[in-house]
Amino acid sequence: MITSAIRKSCPAAIILFLLCVTFYLPPVAGAQSSSAQAKLSVHWEELTASDFRDGIHRSQGVCLLPFGILEKHGPHLPLGTDLLDVRYATLHAAEQEYAVVFPEYYFGQIAEARHEPGTIAYSRNMQLALLQETTDEMARNGCKKVLIVNGHGGNESLLPFFAQTQLDKPHDYVVYVFDERTPQSGGPKKKTSIDMHAGESETSKMLVSRPDTLHLDRATNESGADQHHQNLPEGVYTGIWWYARFPNHYSGDGSVATKELGEYQMNWWIDSLVKVIRGVKADDASLKLQNEFYEKSQHPLDTQP
Numbered sequence: 001m002i003t004s005a006i007r008k009s010c011p012a013a014i015i016l017f018l019l020c021v022t023f024y025l026p027p028v029a030g031a032q033s034s035s036a037q038a039k040l041s042v043h044w045e046e047l048t049a050s051d052f053r054d055g056i057h058r059s060q061g062v063c064l065l066p067f068g069i070l071e072k073h074g075p076h077l078p079l080g081t082d083l084l085d086v087r088y089a090t091l092h093a094a095e096q097e098y099a100v101v102f103p104e105y106y107f108g109q110i111a112e113a114r115h116e117p118g119t120i121a122y123s124r125n126m127q128l129a130l131l132q133e134t135t136d137e138m139a140r141n142g143c144k145k146v147l148i149v150n151g152h153g154g155n156e157s158l159l160p161f162f163a164q165t166q167l168d169k170p171h172d173y174v175v176y177v178f179d180e181r182t183p184q185s186g187g188p189k190k191k192t193s194i195d196m197h198a199g200e201s202e203t204s205k206m207l208v209s210r211p212d213t214l215h216l217d218r219a220t221n222e223s224g225a226d227q228h229h230q231n232l233p234e235g236v237y238t239g240i241w242w243y244a245r246f247p248n249h250y251s252g253d254g255s256v257a258t259k260e261l262g263e264y265q266m267n268w269w270i271d272s273l274v275k276v277i278r279g280v281k282a283d284d285a286s287l288k289l290q291n292e293f294y295e296k297s298q299h300p301l302d303t304q305p
């Protein structure tokens, strides 16, 4: 509309001048660099080497390691459900609060699903060694704050153990673990009480992150009920407890999943993660304390109360 108005009232030379001003002005240096910065990918693997340097600077050394797994998820969800969900939440959080996100990582604890097709269960030593070398390499590249975002319930013992054993010997970086995926309350009312694996919550989240991979019509093909008759002794832990209760590697009922519940839970996950990233960026105590601790641990007899 503006163009036709100009055509009616201006000679050709003026139109040409206006077009030049509109389309051929050289970009202002500051504007160019800020728009390039705004486009900086959060995906480690999508950054060029020099953009990676900018990304580390912009993230203040905070790098995210979304941690998934490859395991059966009931009869209706894909093997990579935890990886797909945790990356969805992490990437969206990093878009809001910039941080560099490590590529697909799924080398965790899943011994209890080795009887199911498609499970990749690395040995205990391999899991710990690979994770240590991964965080070491991240730190060598400037990630002085490595935030592991756990997407898989089977890692819930592994990751605190891994973080704790960072005190074994000096590291010039801090490992943080964020291990919450589902809000305790609020949101649409849930229909099921047992909901530990591939059930209502996890299936709902997949309706948000990767609905194209779901087979909701198969969700009742197997039972996700608790097999209480497989009672084990009380007061002790045994690794077979999960198989005893959920031999189909399915806990709950995915058929009742809704997108509303998925959106509520996924938004909660993303919002929580944004807050955690901000907290980690602001943390200037952990590394100082670690260094103090490493130094003192060289000569414990000198430590005074």
Ligand SMILES: [Zn+2]
Binding pocket: 073, 081, 082, 151, 152, 153, 197, 198, 202
């Ligand atoms: Zn899962």
